[in-house]
Amino acid sequence: MYSRFKALQEFGETELKQLQNSKVAVIGLGATGSAIAEHLARHGVDLVLFDRDYLEENDVYSSNIYTPEECEKSLPKAVAAENYLEKFTEVESFNESLNPETVEKLEDVDLMVDGTDNMETRFLLNEFSKKTDTPWIYTSAIAEKGYSMFLDSKCFNCVFEQVSPGALDTCESAGILRETSTTAASISAEKAVKYLTDKPPKETLDTTDGQSFEIESHGCEVCEYKNFDTLNSKKKVSSVCGENKFQIEKDFGEEAYESVKEAGNIIAENEYLVRAKLDRREIVFFHSGRAIVEAEDRGHAESIISETIGV
Numbered sequence: 609m610y611s612r613f614k615a616l617q618e619f620g621e622t623e624l625k626q627l628q629n630s631k632v633a634v635i636g637l638g639a640t641g642s643a644i645a646e647h648l649a650r651h652g653v654d655l656v657l658f659d660r661d662y663l664e665e666n667d668v669y670s671s672n673i674y675t676p677e678e679c680e681k682s683l684p685k686a687v688a689a690e691n692y693l694e695k696f697t698e699v700e701s702f703n704e705s706l707n708p709e710t711v712e713k714l715e716d717v718d719l720m721v722d723g724t725d726n727m728e729t730r731f732l733l734n735e736f737s738k739k740t741d742t743p744w745i746y747t748s749a750i751a752e753k754g755y756s757m758f759l760d761s762k763c764f765n766c767v768f769e770q771v772s773p774g775a776l777d778t779c780e781s782a783g784i785l786r787e788t789s790t791t792a793a794s795i796s797a798e799k800a801v802k803y804l805t806d807k808p809p810k811e812t813l814d815t816t817d818g819q820s821f822e823i824e825s826h827g828c829e830v831c832e833y834k835n836f837d838t839l840n841s842k843k844k845v846s847s848v849c850g851e852n853k854f855q856i857e858k859d860f861g862e863e864a865y866e867s868v869k870e871a872g873n874i875i876a877e878n879e880y881l882v883r884a885k886l887d888r889r890e891i892v893f894f895h896s897g898r899a900i901v902e903a904e905d906r907g908h909a910e911s912i913i914s915e916t917i918g919v
């Protein structure tokens with residue numbers, strides 16, 4: 609199965625064993641995250657997967673591992689990704705957000721890889737990385753530009769602390785060329801393979817068009833003074849993928865699903881969720897106790913929910 613890998617000059621049986629004894633977390637299973645997860649799974653790397661979103665029609669275009677049928681059914685990305693990737697390796701998946709509580713589930717991984725399109729989650733990962741001495745890889749792809757950065761001794765907050773979450777374009781606003789996201793994913797996956805086989809990659813910001821930038825860690829609140837405000841805040845990231853979608857975590861009860869089904873046009877329903885359209889806005893209730901709502905802001909999302917199900 610791995611003859612092509614073992615024929616490489618720099619890799620062999622030892623490196624293959626190293627990869628197969630490794631565990632990597634992939635956070636966010638959209639265009640970039642799903643591609644990174646597939647690369648690592650086919651090397652036999654064990655995976656811990658996090659994603660709170662569900663599949664939509666555009667995921668057929670963006671990702672290689674999801675089928676049109678799964679997207680039609682609006683399966684949670686974490687569930688669909690595990691269904692496919694468990695053919696190659698051990699997979700543990702979480703159909704929920706990465707937040708200051710759930711991040712504890714990453715305590716025993718060797719490496720964390722970001723596929724989120726979400727700055728708040730990246731700041732959280734950076735703090736967790738500094739707290740636990742676990743390196744991570746930043747990946748992003750917007751329009752026709754993709755970026756990858758391995759971070760071990762360097763610090764994401766030092767580079768991006770001036771950038772406020774939401775100030776950047778997202779795939780929703782600027783689009784994404786699928787080849788750009790898979791190229792960025794390949795660069796990050798290669799860095800992961802090298803790190804896991806004792807060939808640590810350089811801590812540079814690399815782009816899909818072949819540029820490489822040195823980054824400076826000047827010593828900030830996070831890396832120098834170990835002030836982990838995001839980790840300690842217990843704040844839950846509210847927006848999803850930078851879109852006008854907000855997550856409300858609460859156990860709404862079975863009646864809520866009935867109310868949604870009565871009030872709106874059902875787009876999809878499965879054992880994990882019900883997805884409906886209400887006045888041109890999408891609303892999704894997960895049986896695990898949360899909802900994702902298309903809205904202007906968090907308050908608006910809460911009022912849409914209370915109007916719909918009366919809580």
Ligand SMILES: [Zn+2]
Binds near residue numbers: 765829
């Ligand atoms: Zn720093």
